[in-house]
Amino acid sequence: MMTSPPPMPPGTPTHPAPAAVQLAVPTGPQWRSDELLAGRDEALITHGDQVYRLRRTGTGKLILTK
Numbered sequence: 001m002m003t004s005p006p007p008m009p010p011g012t013p014t015h016p017a018p019a020a021v022q023l024a025v026p027t028g029p030q031w032r033s034d035e036l037l038a039g040r041d042e043a044l045i046t047h048g049d050q051v052y053r054l055r056r057t058g059t060g061k062l063i064l065t066k
Contacts, residue, residue, distance in 0.1 A: 033062060 033056070036043045042055040045064075055063045 033054075036045075036054060037056060042053055045052045045054055050066060053065050055065070057063060
């Protein structure tokens with residue numbers, strides 16, 4: 001004879017939360033932003049025949065523009 005699982009407390013979700021998703025960790029070369037910026041607020045990055053600007057904002061975030 002099979003037994004039923006015990007009743008769930010009120011408010012318990014009927015579907016369990018999905019398992020955490022594991023993201024792949026990049027394995028290529030890494031540079032710290034302060035190494036690229038070298039004490040400045042912006043650095044120029046050449047990619048092929050294009051020049052991009054990596055800029056630190058006043059709030060400390062980074063913006064990459066063409």
